[in-house]
Amino acid sequence: MSLMLLRRVVPASLVAVLALGGCAAFQSGDAATATSSTPEASDDARTTVLASFYPLLYLASEIGGDRVEVESLTPPGVDPHTVELSPRTVTDIEGADLVAYLSGFQPAVDEAVAVTGATAFDAGEHTRLLTTGETGHDHDHEGHADHDHSGEFLDPHFWLDPARLAEVAAALAEELTAVDPDGAATYEANAERVVAELTDLDAEIDAGLARCAQDTIVVTHEAYGYLTSEHGIRQEGLSGIDPEAEPSPARLAEVADVVDEHGVDTVFVESLVSPAVSEALASDLGLRTEVLDPLENQQDPDLDYPAVMRANLAALQDALGCEAP
Known part of the structure; x- marks a missing residue:
């Protein structure tokens, strides 16, 4: 049985939402743009990335640089655990070059990715997650979100460890290269910089x-x-x-x-x-x-x-x- 990180009540089926097309949003608005267009490339020429919440937005923006247009699926001030998606945002997911998300963290995003068949990058597949049992104690787990532990949940908050976020950064650069091979050198160089910054931050926290x-x-x-x-x-x-x-x-x-x-x-x-x-x-x-x-x-x-x-x-x-x- 597939283990969810934090399973809430899933919003109304996005199959029905997709059928509504241009209807108004039922909670959150359209995806919020995180990067502005550059004079060197039009929006149409850039790779479109939808990040489901802030830490992945940060990585995509830093690694993608001017080659990507990054937007967030979680509007400012909204708790990402409970985000719901407008019909237009679901359509945007279907048309995006890449969706960066964390499986099990945001049920509405999980369902939209499944329904649309979007090209997706699941951060949980690229780092080590902690499990938390009913006692509340944490245990280091060298697996991913498809492992089931009776009475335990995978703790989704991996980004609070800069070393784990660095692992995801390196993997995201590879995924962006697969989507946009012409940007390989940019993505590799930016990822090396981000990983170095996160490694330094991790050492700073260790010392502090x-x-x-x-x-x-x-x-x-x-x-x-x-x-x-x-x-x-x-x-x-x-x-x-x-x-x-x-x-x-x-x-x-x-x-x-x-x-x-x-x-x-x-x-x-x-x-x-x-x-x-x-x-x-x-x-x-x-x-x-x-x-x-x-x-x-x-x-x-x-x-x-x-x-x-x-x-x-x-x-x-x-x-x-x-x-x-």
Whole structure:
């Protein structure tokens, strides 16, 4: 049985949506353009890439450069877990040269790719994913999304580990070359630069979290296993891997015990998830709140992936009392 990363209720069949053609969108708008046209090439001459959410948008834009026109299937400010697609966006998927997505992460995108038969790049096939069992503990898994583990889900948030994102970057360059062979030299050179930048960022995070006074963080939902597990940091989420699950009173009491036991002074909140419950818990326990961005969507257009990851590193260092490298 195929294992899904995080299976929500699937939207109405996109077969029916396709039949509607030019009807209005039922939730999200048309794909948002992420790169502007260049004076050297018309839009018609460029390879069209649709990225399902921000980290893949970042990679496609950086690697593709002027040879690609990259658009996002997740509009700004929208939680990618729950995105739905307009009929026009489904038509765009069918006509795109390449769709970059993560199978199981966004059910509407999965179904659109299947229905349209689009040329697709599944990031989950090109890196190592973590599994999370019902106990909430993470386990390193050297497989991909087609492996089934009873009582476990594959954690989709691989991009919070720059080393894993670098693996996907290298694979995406190869896929772009297959779609646009004339751009091979561009894609290879850009991918080498991106991989080098991500490798340096990974080393920076390793050094920044090497010596910390604390080892536990409290988060809104447990999205940070790839950022914490390799550094001996324990994440305690008000909810599990599902960002919209409401924590029970019993779970809040457990988190309060963790706060007391481990001397936690910060509750991390997210920009795309309501902070109400986290802020209430922090107020009750006399804690502060800070933002830890899971980077599922780009909140500030002036801050790219490396900038946000460095902000995350600084927030973790402050909360955990880490020594400067």
